[in-house]
Amino acid sequence: MNDPEIQDEPQITPAKNWLLEIREIVKVLLVSLAIVLPIRYFIAQPFIVRGAYMEPNFFDREYLVVDEISYLLREPQRGEAIVFRYPKDPRQFFIKRIIGLPGERVEIKSGKIKIFNSTYPTGLILEESYLRPPELAPYPDLVSTVGPKEYFVLGDNRNASSDSRFWGALDRRFLIGRAVFRAWPLSQFGVITNYVLNY
Secondary structure, X not given: OOOOOOOOOOXXXXXXXXXXXXXXXXXXXXXXXXXXXXHHHHHEEEEEOOOOOOOOXXXXXXXXXXXXXXXXXXXXXOOOEEEEEOOOXXXXXXXXXXXXXXOOEEEEEOOEEEEEOOXXXXXXXXXXXXXXXXXXXXXXOEEEEOOOOEEEEEOOOOOOOOOHHHHOXXXXXXXXXXXXXXXXXXXXXXXXXXXXXXX
Protein backbone atom coordinates (compact mmCIF):
# COMPACT_ATOMS: atom_id res chain seq x y z
CA MET A 1 0.00 0.00 0.00
CA ASN A 2 1.45 3.20 -1.12
CA ASP A 3 1.24 6.22 1.12
CA PRO A 4 -0.15 9.36 -0.56
CA GLU A 5 2.54 11.77 -1.51
CA ILE A 6 2.61 15.06 0.38
CA GLN A 7 3.22 17.92 -1.98
CA ASP A 8 5.14 20.90 -0.71
CA GLU A 9 3.34 24.24 -1.17
CA PRO A 10 4.80 26.16 -4.11
CA GLN A 11 7.39 28.59 -2.95
CA ILE A 12 6.74 32.28 -3.63
CA THR A 13 9.84 34.01 -4.83
CA PRO A 14 10.59 37.54 -3.54
CA ALA A 15 9.79 38.96 -6.98
CA LYS A 16 6.32 37.33 -7.01
CA ASN A 17 5.70 38.42 -3.44
CA TRP A 18 6.53 42.02 -4.37
CA LEU A 19 4.15 41.90 -7.35
CA LEU A 20 1.33 40.54 -5.18
CA GLU A 21 1.86 43.40 -2.72
CA ILE A 22 1.74 45.99 -5.50
CA ARG A 23 -1.41 44.40 -6.90
CA GLU A 24 -3.15 44.56 -3.49
CA ILE A 25 -2.15 48.21 -3.01
CA VAL A 26 -3.51 49.10 -6.45
CA LYS A 27 -6.78 47.28 -5.69
CA VAL A 28 -7.20 49.18 -2.41
CA LEU A 29 -6.46 52.50 -4.13
CA LEU A 30 -8.95 51.81 -6.93
CA VAL A 31 -11.70 50.83 -4.50
CA SER A 32 -10.97 53.93 -2.39
CA LEU A 33 -11.12 56.20 -5.43
CA ALA A 34 -14.36 54.57 -6.57
CA ILE A 35 -15.89 55.47 -3.20
CA VAL A 36 -14.28 58.85 -2.52
CA LEU A 37 -14.44 60.54 -5.94
CA PRO A 38 -18.23 60.37 -6.40
CA ILE A 39 -18.71 61.67 -2.86
CA ARG A 40 -16.19 64.47 -3.44
CA TYR A 41 -17.61 65.61 -6.78
CA PHE A 42 -21.32 64.82 -6.55
CA ILE A 43 -22.37 64.66 -2.90
CA ALA A 44 -20.11 66.78 -0.65
CA GLN A 45 -16.94 68.80 -0.99
CA PRO A 46 -14.68 70.83 1.27
CA PHE A 47 -14.65 74.62 1.38
CA ILE A 48 -12.29 76.97 3.24
CA VAL A 49 -13.71 80.30 4.36
CA ARG A 50 -11.62 83.28 3.25
CA GLY A 51 -12.29 86.63 4.90
CA ALA A 52 -14.61 88.09 7.53
CA TYR A 53 -17.75 88.54 5.43
CA MET A 54 -19.78 85.86 7.30
CA GLU A 55 -18.77 86.66 10.87
CA PRO A 56 -19.90 85.92 13.56
CA ASN A 57 -21.17 82.60 12.17
CA PHE A 58 -18.23 81.66 9.92
CA PHE A 59 -14.66 82.85 10.40
CA ASP A 60 -11.58 83.11 8.19
CA ARG A 61 -9.82 79.75 7.57
CA GLU A 62 -12.67 77.60 8.84
CA TYR A 63 -12.94 74.29 6.97
CA LEU A 64 -16.50 73.44 5.96
CA VAL A 65 -18.16 70.50 4.23
CA VAL A 66 -20.73 71.46 1.60
CA ASP A 67 -23.75 69.27 0.84
CA GLU A 68 -24.24 69.20 -2.94
CA ILE A 69 -27.11 66.73 -3.18
CA SER A 70 -29.94 68.30 -1.11
CA TYR A 71 -30.76 70.91 -3.74
CA LEU A 72 -31.29 68.16 -6.30
CA LEU A 73 -34.11 66.90 -4.06
CA ARG A 74 -35.58 70.16 -2.75
CA GLU A 75 -35.48 73.93 -3.19
CA PRO A 76 -33.03 76.11 -1.23
CA GLN A 77 -34.63 77.81 1.76
CA ARG A 78 -34.39 81.26 3.26
CA GLY A 79 -31.76 81.44 6.00
CA GLU A 80 -29.52 78.65 4.68
CA ALA A 81 -25.80 79.36 4.32
CA ILE A 82 -24.85 78.45 0.76
CA VAL A 83 -21.63 78.13 -1.22
CA PHE A 84 -21.65 79.26 -4.85
CA ARG A 85 -19.45 80.42 -7.69
CA TYR A 86 -19.12 84.20 -7.77
CA PRO A 87 -21.13 85.29 -10.86
CA LYS A 88 -18.56 87.92 -11.88
CA ASP A 89 -15.67 85.43 -11.64
CA PRO A 90 -16.83 81.77 -11.49
CA ARG A 91 -13.33 80.64 -10.47
CA GLN A 92 -14.00 82.16 -7.04
CA PHE A 93 -16.25 80.58 -4.39
CA PHE A 94 -18.37 82.60 -1.97
CA ILE A 95 -20.46 81.72 1.07
CA LYS A 96 -23.55 83.83 1.85
CA ARG A 97 -27.01 83.44 3.37
CA ILE A 98 -30.23 83.19 1.36
CA ILE A 99 -32.53 86.12 2.11
CA GLY A 100 -34.84 86.41 -0.90
CA LEU A 101 -36.40 83.47 -2.77
CA PRO A 102 -37.44 83.21 -6.44
CA GLY A 103 -40.28 85.56 -7.37
CA GLU A 104 -40.05 87.66 -4.19
CA ARG A 105 -39.33 91.34 -3.80
CA VAL A 106 -36.70 92.33 -1.24
CA GLU A 107 -36.72 95.83 0.17
CA ILE A 108 -33.96 97.26 2.34
CA LYS A 109 -35.04 100.49 3.96
CA SER A 110 -33.98 102.30 7.12
CA GLY A 111 -31.85 99.33 8.16
CA LYS A 112 -34.67 96.77 7.87
CA ILE A 113 -35.21 93.97 5.33
CA LYS A 114 -38.77 93.49 4.15
CA ILE A 115 -39.88 90.49 2.08
CA PHE A 116 -42.84 90.74 -0.31
CA ASN A 117 -44.41 87.56 -1.72
CA SER A 118 -47.82 85.96 -2.32
CA THR A 119 -48.18 85.12 1.39
CA TYR A 120 -47.21 88.63 2.48
CA PRO A 121 -48.25 91.01 -0.32
CA THR A 122 -47.84 94.01 2.01
CA GLY A 123 -44.43 92.76 3.17
CA LEU A 124 -42.95 91.17 6.26
CA ILE A 125 -39.89 92.45 8.16
CA LEU A 126 -37.21 89.75 8.37
CA GLU A 127 -36.00 88.89 11.88
CA GLU A 128 -32.41 87.61 11.82
CA SER A 129 -31.38 86.19 15.19
CA TYR A 130 -28.07 84.87 13.79
CA LEU A 131 -26.61 88.37 13.35
CA ARG A 132 -24.44 89.98 16.05
CA PRO A 133 -25.77 92.38 17.03
CA PRO A 134 -29.19 91.15 15.82
CA GLU A 135 -30.12 94.65 14.73
CA LEU A 136 -27.06 95.01 12.48
CA ALA A 137 -28.47 97.25 9.78
CA PRO A 138 -27.94 96.49 6.11
CA TYR A 139 -27.28 99.29 3.68
CA PRO A 140 -27.80 100.86 1.15
CA ASP A 141 -31.57 101.24 0.79
CA LEU A 142 -32.74 99.31 -2.27
CA VAL A 143 -35.55 97.31 -3.82
CA SER A 144 -34.73 94.08 -5.70
CA THR A 145 -37.13 91.80 -7.55
CA VAL A 146 -35.77 88.24 -7.50
CA GLY A 147 -36.09 86.32 -10.77
CA PRO A 148 -37.74 82.88 -11.10
CA LYS A 149 -34.39 81.03 -10.78
CA GLU A 150 -32.56 83.51 -8.58
CA TYR A 151 -31.78 84.11 -4.89
CA PHE A 152 -31.04 87.33 -3.04
CA VAL A 153 -28.05 86.58 -0.80
CA LEU A 154 -26.31 88.57 1.94
CA GLY A 155 -23.22 88.05 4.08
CA ASP A 156 -23.80 87.92 7.85
CA ASN A 157 -21.19 90.64 8.36
CA ARG A 158 -23.24 93.26 6.55
CA ASN A 159 -20.52 95.92 6.79
CA ALA A 160 -17.86 93.80 5.06
CA SER A 161 -19.72 91.68 2.51
CA SER A 162 -19.90 91.84 -1.28
CA ASP A 163 -23.31 90.35 -2.04
CA SER A 164 -26.63 90.81 -3.86
CA ARG A 165 -26.81 94.44 -2.72
CA PHE A 166 -23.90 95.22 -5.03
CA TRP A 167 -23.91 92.65 -7.84
CA GLY A 168 -27.55 91.55 -7.97
CA ALA A 169 -29.46 88.34 -7.33
CA LEU A 170 -27.64 85.00 -7.61
CA ASP A 171 -28.63 82.79 -10.53
CA ARG A 172 -29.27 79.22 -9.38
CA ARG A 173 -26.80 77.80 -11.92
CA PHE A 174 -23.92 79.18 -9.80
CA LEU A 175 -25.13 77.45 -6.62
CA ILE A 176 -23.01 74.53 -5.36
CA GLY A 177 -24.68 73.56 -2.08
CA ARG A 178 -25.27 74.39 1.55
CA ALA A 179 -22.75 74.42 4.36
CA VAL A 180 -23.61 71.47 6.63
CA PHE A 181 -20.52 70.57 8.67
CA ARG A 182 -17.56 72.40 10.22
CA ALA A 183 -14.40 70.26 10.35
CA TRP A 184 -12.02 72.98 11.56
CA PRO A 185 -11.29 74.45 14.05
CA LEU A 186 -11.79 71.49 16.34
CA SER A 187 -13.38 73.75 18.97
CA GLN A 188 -16.26 74.31 16.48
CA PHE A 189 -16.29 70.77 15.06
CA GLY A 190 -19.82 69.63 14.26
CA VAL A 191 -23.01 70.14 12.30
CA ILE A 192 -23.71 73.72 11.17
CA THR A 193 -26.97 75.30 12.25
CA ASN A 194 -28.87 76.56 9.21
CA TYR A 195 -31.33 79.21 10.33
CA VAL A 196 -34.22 78.39 8.04
CA LEU A 197 -36.56 81.38 8.16
CA ASN A 198 -40.07 80.18 7.30
CA TYR A 199 -42.90 82.68 7.57
